[in-house]
Amino acid sequence: MKIHTLIVDDDPHWRLVFEKFAGVNPLIEVVGSCDSAVEAYGLLMEKEIDLLICDIEMPEMSGLEFVKSLKSPPLVIFVTAHRDYALDCYEVAPIDFLLKPSDLPRFLKAIEKVRLHLDTAPETSAISPYFFIRDSNGYVQVRYNDILYMEAKNNTIHIVAKDDTYTPTLTLSKLEEKLKSDIFLRVHRSFLVHREAIARINKNEIVLTDGTEIPIGDQYRNKINQKHIESYRVLRG
Known part of the structure; x- marks a missing residue:
């Protein structure tokens, strides 16, 4: 070849x-x-x-x-x-x-x-979809499916993946706009989560597959119900 x-x-x-x-x-x-x-x-x-x-x-x-x-x-x-x-x-x-x-x-x-x-x-x-993050030696490829959640802290984002955490300097809204993907769900003004990483949705928080608890913002509650629960619900408890 x-x-x-x-x-x-x-x-x-x-x-x-x-x-x-x-x-x-x-x-x-x-x-x-x-x-x-x-x-x-x-x-x-x-x-x-x-x-x-x-x-x-x-x-x-x-x-x-x-x-x-x-x-x-x-x-x-x-x-x-x-x-x-x-x-x-x-x-x-x-x-x-x-x-x-x-x-x-x-x-x-x-x-x-x-x-x-x-x-x-x-x-x-x-x-699998991915993007690149700049670091001191060049660029690191981050696969969407490796990400658990993203948290905004001041002017920095903490992208928490299964094996590492990345901290690019940009806003969460800017990153969400760039990704343009239903793979990630905005659940709070400071948090985006990978939908497949969600293990449980409680009244006030989301529990991820690794046990991490993510708060649910009041203004995002209806969107979570519509996009992540109603479309996939099979049985009523």
């Missing part, structure tokens, strides 16, 4: 770097290297592309705008010199982010994610 790869970056230095990195992995076949989204679009129309290694900050059209414009984009690894794009890119579900200056081991790790995805049988290849 060859991973037909297109590299898009307006910086010739980084195009050369990624071409050299790609040459180390025998699975990768670079079928094009271009400096703009316009040129890349033309190559996508002409060639079969499995993977797009794409810079985000480019003139005329950003890498993010370019990928969003594609009806059926290939797998995408975004490249950026800035750390603040991860949440904005969740809609296009990139395989990974590479933070400049990137090195060969980190590049090969991203390619391994691509290989694993392409090796997955079509009937099981659907990716």
Whole structure:
């Protein structure tokens, strides 16, 4: 199997770097290297592309705008010199982010994610929804299904997952808007919970599968009843 790869970056230095990195992995076949989204679009129309290694900050059209414009984009690894794009890119579900200056081991790790995805049988290849959170070393991928709840504290969110806790600096409302998903249920002005993590709903609190108790806000009580109880209730107690 060859991973037909297109590299898009307006910086010739980084195009050369990624071409050299790609040459180390025998699975990768670079079928094009271009400096703009316009040129890349033309190559996508002409060639079969499995993977797009794409810079985000480019003139005329950003890498993010370019990928969003594609009806059926290939797998995408975004490249950026800035750390603040991860949440904005969740809609296009990139395989990974590479933070400049990137090195060969980190590049090969991203390619391994691509290989694993392409090796997955079509009937099981659907990716569980996820988003990226910035940390000191780059970006951490957080799967929706690993999250138990999210709590707003001052200007920070505590995203409590099964094995870790993340604290990005943004508001809960902003995150809720970005996620645009029924997977999470707003139960209090300071709490979003994963609906599948709910074990019990009491009068004033929700009990999660790990035993955590989350308060129910008065203004959210009716919404919880309508969205999470009434639609799934089978038997009356």
